[in-house]
Amino acid sequence: MTDITPAPPRRPILGALGVVCAHIEGEDCVILVKRKNPPNAGTWGFPGGHVELGETAAEAAARELFEETGVIAEPGAQLMTLDVIPRNADGSVGGQYFLVATLCHYMSGQPVPDDDALEARWVPVARIEDLGLELLDRVADLARMAQIARREESRVAPNAPIT
Template sequence: MTTSPTAPPRRPILGALGVVCAHVEGEDCVILVKRRNPPNAGTWGFPGGHVELGETAAEAAARELQEETGVIAEPGAQLMTLDVIPRDADGVVGGQYFLVATLCHYVSGQPVPDDDALEARWVPVARIEALGLDLLDRVAELARLAQARWRQEPRSAPIAPIT
């Protein structure tokens, strides 16, 4: 069976999100990116993308984080999974993504947009919803979950970026 180039995949696509927490300028922050490309162009979310054949979701999360922001981090615990099923105005499914969000431990670098990110920055978790960013669904919830998990873990690597 042949599908047209614009037809959505017939199966869900596995993706990974890299969620980094650090203490920046007195606040617990996460790195968010403003997406350059569809779907979700112009919206803010966690760095992420497709899991490549032969890599784990955790490895993909760290790789995508570095590709989109230049920040190096070590993958840690899985935080949550998300089912993303975009639909058009008529309710027709335009694809399906199964995303694995991984807490990544900051090692080095400053968020600089690259790859498919228009912007990349540290965003304070406590003010994430008050900053006027067009956030993707569940970004604030995932940021708070990551912050809670990050605070519980012992830190052997740097916990704050050098500015």
């Protein structure tokens, strides 16, 4: 008799996005990276990756931001969650990712591509869709959401430095 163990159920993978919004050279900007590896190689999005066992999504966001760009930031409020369900050519589900986007407060460093990033840079929120970058879905919306959240935080805490 052959012991046939069923394959473990396929489940969504938990990921984190580190969303930094800061005032750079007179404009509100976010840090974006151009992905080196699949999925989404060649497209621009926020630094991010898998949440490791024992790590919060916020901690993962700050870690991934540092690993991909060298920028140090303190994780703050959760901005949104995203369900990403890539489809195969035949329409079947090719995987599933549940991403937690965290607003990260810039502390130091300049974005330099590392880890799985081909490029990393500050991108002005007001012109994010006009720069010819191949953006992943919801990147522009999330950038504007981060801009609003950053401005709201500075309004609520007027003595806090605006980065």
